[in-house]
Amino acid sequence: MxxxxxxxxxxxxxxxxxxxxxxxxxxxxGSISAATQQRVWDVIQRIGYVYHRGAxxxxxxxxxxxxxxxxxFANSTFGEIAAGVETVSQSQGYVQxxxxxxxxxxxxxxxxxxxxxxxxxxxxxxxxxxxTPDQLRVLDRFGIPVVQVGRRLDDETxxxxxxxxxxxxxxAVHHLYAHGHRDIAFLGGDxxxxxxxxxxxxxxETIQGLGLPICDPPAITSKPSAAGGLEALRQLDQSxxxxxxxxxxxxxxxxxxxxxxxxxxxxxxVDVSVVGFxxxxxxxxxxxxxxxxxVDPRDLGxxxxxxxxxxxxxxxxxxxxxxxxxxxxxxxxVRPVTPPAx
Numbered sequence: 001m002x003x004x005x006x007x008x009x010x011x012x013x014x015x016x017x018x019x020x021x022x023x024x025x026x027x028x029x030g031s032i033s034a035a036t037q038q039r040v041w042d043v044i045q046r047i048g049y050v051y052h053r054g055a056x057x058x059x060x061x062x063x064x065x066x067x068x069x070x071x072x073f074a075n076s077t078f079g080e081i082a083a084g085v086e087t088v089s090q091s092q093g094y095v096q097x098x099x100x101x102x103x104x105x106x107x108x109x110x111x112x113x114x115x116x117x118x119x120x121x122x123x124x125x126x127x128x129x130x131x132t133p134d135q136l137r138v139l140d141r142f143g144i145p146v147v148q149v150g151r152r153l154d155d156e157t158x159x160x161x162x163x164x165x166x167x168x169x170x171x172a173v174h175h176l177y178a179h180g181h182r183d184i185a186f187l188g189g190d191x192x193x194x195x196x197x198x199x200x201x202x203x204x205e206t207i208q209g210l211g212l213p214i215c216d217p218p219a220i221t222s223k224p225s226a227a228g229g230l231e232a233l234r235q236l237d238q239s240x241x242x243x244x245x246x247x248x249x250x251x252x253x254x255x256x257x258x259x260x261x262x263x264x265x266x267x268x269x270v271d272v273s274v275v276g277f278x279x280x281x282x283x284x285x286x287x288x289x290x291x292x293x294x295v296d297p298r299d300l301g302x303x304x305x306x307x308x309x310x311x312x313x314x315x316x317x318x319x320x321x322x323x324x325x326x327x328x329x330x331x332x333x334v335r336p337v338t339p340p341a342x
Contacts, residue, residue: 006047006048006049006141006142006143007049008022008023008026008049010047010049011040011043011044011047011049014043014046014047015036015039015040015042015043016039017036017039017040021036021040022040025037025040025041048141048142063119063120063121064093064094064095064121065094065095065096065097065118065119065120065121066085066089066094066095066096066097066120066121066122066123066124066305066308066309066312067096067097067098067099067112067115067120067122067123067124067125068082068085068086068096068097068098068099068123068124068125069098069099069100069101069108069111069112069115069123069124069125069126070082070098070100070101070125070126070150071100071101071102071103071126071128071129072100072102072103073098073100076280076281076282076297077150077278077280077295077297078100078126078150078297080297080298080301081126081149081150081297081298081300081301081304082096082098082301083298083301084297084298084299084300084301084302084303084304084305085124085149085301085302085304085305086301086305087298087301087302087305088301088302088305088306088309089305089309092305092309094121094309097115097118097120099111099115101128102128103128103129103130104128105128105129105130105131105132105135107128108125108127108128108131108135109135109138112125112135112136112138112139113138116138116139116142116144120144121144121312122144122145122146122147122308122309122311122312123139123144123145123146123147123308124146124147124149124301124304124305124308125146125147125148125149126148126149126150126151127148127151127152127153129190129192129193130192131153132153133153133155133157133158136148136153136158137158145159145308145311145312146158146159147159147160147161147304147307147308147311147320148160148161148162149161149162149300149301149303149304150162150163150297150300151193151194151195152194152195153194154194156319156321157319158319159307159308159311159319159320159321160320160321160322161300161303161304161307161322161324162195162300162322162323162324163295163300163323163324163326164323164324164325164326165195165198165199165202166198166202167325167326168199168277168293168295168326169199169202169203169206169247169277169293170202170206171293171326171327171328172247172275172277172293172328173203173206173207173210173247174206174210175275175291175328175330175334176245176247176273176275176334177210177212179245179273179334179335179336179337180336180337181243181244181245181273181337182212182244182337183212183213183241183242183243183244183245184207184212184243184244184245184246184247185215185220185236185241185243185245185246185247186199186200186203186204186218186219186220186246186247186248186249187219187220187222187229187232187233187236187246187247187248187249187253187257188220188221188222188223188224188228188229188232188248188249188250188253188256188257189219189221189222189224189249189250189253190221190222190223190224191221193224195249196219196221196224196249199249199277200218200219203218203219203247204218204219215241220232220235220236222235222249222253224249224250224252224253225252225253225256226252226253226255226256226259227256228252228253228256229248229252229253229254229255229256229257229259229260230256230257230259230260231256232253232256232257233246233256233257233260233261234260237260237264243272244272244273244337245272245273245274245275245334246272246273246274246275247275247277248274248275248276248277249277250276250277250278250280251276251277251278251279251280251282251283251290251292252278252280253276254274254275254276254283254290254292254333255282255286255290257274258274258286261274268288268333269288269332269333269334269335270335273291273333273334273335274290274291274333274334275290275291275292275293275333275334276290276291276292276293276333277292277293277295278292278293278294278295278297279292279293279294279295279329280292283329283331284331288331288332288333289331289332289333290331290332290333291328291329291330291331291332291333291334292328292329292331293326293327293328293329294326294327294328294329295324295326296324299324300324303322303324307320307322
């Protein structure tokens with residue numbers, strides 16, 4: 001059998017019945033014998049045919065639907081990624097089947113299955129925390145390509161479009177070092193994500209490269225949220241360590257750190273300098289305005305859409321790894337270290 005999307009003709013050939021018989025079995029119509037129905041369903045499961053509901057007239061043509069799954073559309077980063085995908089895909093004549101998985105791998109798996117059933121041409125996904133590579137490869141047997149965006153799994157065979165985490169963390173640490181900070185902590189991020197592991201390891205490498213001491217542990221993990229940042233700061237305080245600066249996994253964590261610092265009588269940007277990552281809209285409107293690493297999520301979405309369309313059209317075959325640039329945005333949350341009083 002030719003490699004690619006499995007069709008109703010493949011099912012009819014394998015089962016030794018007509019295409020119309022397969023259609024009747026799929027719709028549950030007609031007086032098809034139980035033995036024939038079972039034979040058809042056995043073939044469907046074995047060769048991986050997906051019934052496209054309401055698309056009978058389009059089965060022999062290429063779908064113009066792209067699936068888009070993110071953890072949460074209310075999160076500005078993922079909302080902008082989705083908007084970037086939409087801009088490019090619509091300009092190329094595609095429509096989007098969008099869904100949010102709530103960072104739940106099981107829910108995400110059900111959405112992927114439903115999207116495959118309804119005939120998407122390709123899938124762009126920001127994987128839920130806890131996703132396995134096999135959960136994304138489930139579409140492979142249907143000839144449906146997948147592109148990860150914003151987040152990625154630790155698997156080089158999967159397509160991805162992500163931000164330059166390495167450069168971003170290096171920029172953050174060097175900015176703090178240039179302002180006299182020598183005791184710098186890293187807070188936040190789920191240890192089960194590649195993004196956290198990369199950012200935390202680059203942080204440790206950069207600190208060591210500057211000749212600064214590495215604490216144990218070098219990073220404190222937490223949920224990538226304001227609540228997670230608050231909890232990570234509490235853990236840091238309980239350790240007895242009082243750094244002069246903190247690099248946060250993302251801007252949401254930084255806002256939680258702001259709250260925790262104020263709860264303990266310290267002022268962000270005055271007593272402790274803080275740097276975030278992402279440049280979410282809130283970063284420019286909090287007090288003090290947050291110095292952060294700027295990522296353009298809409299650009300991530302545009303690149304992801306371009307890549308998935310090229311994969312759908314067969315213009316690209318080998319796994320693609322696209323890294324989008326980042327830059328430092330200097331605001332008010334970093335100040336030079338104040339020398340201790342004599």
